[in-house]
Amino acid sequence: MRKVLQLMATLADKDVDWLATHGRVRHVPKDTTLILQGRPFEALMVLLEGQLSVRLADQQIALLYPGEVLGEISFVDARPPSASVVASQDSHVLVIDRDTLTAQLNRDSGFAARFYRGLALFLASRLRATTSHLGYGRWSSGEEANEIEGSELEEISLAARRFDEMLRRLRAAAGGQ
Numbered sequence: 001m002r003k004v005l006q007l008m009a010t011l012a013d014k015d016v017d018w019l020a021t022h023g024r025v026r027h028v029p030k031d032t033t034l035i036l037q038g039r040p041f042e043a044l045m046v047l048l049e050g051q052l053s054v055r056l057a058d059q060q061i062a063l064l065y066p067g068e069v070l071g072e073i074s075f076v077d078a079r080p081p082s083a084s085v086v087a088s089q090d091s092h093v094l095v096i097d098r099d100t101l102t103a104q105l106n107r108d109s110g111f112a113a114r115f116y117r118g119l120a121l122f123l124a125s126r127l128r129a130t131t132s133h134l135g136y137g138r139w140s141s142g143e144e145a146n147e148i149e150g151s152e153l154e155e156i157s158l159a160a161r162r163f164d165e166m167l168r169r170l171r172a173a174a175g176g177q
Helices: 003-010 013-022 073-075 097-105 109-134 150-173
Strands: 022-026 033-035 043-049 052-056 059-064 084-087 091-097
Touching: 003 109, 003 150, 013 091, 013 097, 013 109, 013 150, 043 097, 073 109, 091 097, 097 109
Parallel strands: none
Antiparallel strands: 022 091, 033 084, 043 091, 052 059, 052 084
8 A cells, every 4th residue: 555545544634735735746857866875864755656766775675656655764763764765767756844844743733643643554564564574473364464454445545535636736736737
């Protein structure tokens, strides 16, 4: 599941509006480095269109597709990124500067609670998938790490609608590009 859906499922509509209003859309040409391993990164990003490559020592370890969130670990722990991210095709990202986001989190405790819960959910999901892949933390009841509970389907549907609405608003603000 794309990380942004887990985040959007926990946010309120007004929170998504705030992200769309206070973030800026950035065009990222193919082969552009967005995040450099070990160098401070002062933003949170959402991949809106295109494809990005996560790299360690010039070796691709993952591909990211629209709906992925970038910079979330550095946002949480304020340490430099542990991997680089390079555009593998022309892409568009929504960039929310750390200072702007931090100010909103400090101003609005409801937004902060929902935002950090969303981050915690997708980081937990990633950790479960990673530990399962590494061979420990196997699911004893035959449950798969990426199975979707019936009760989660409604939340995912709402999250997808919120993400689509945010994309629509951002495209309209950019003049339909």
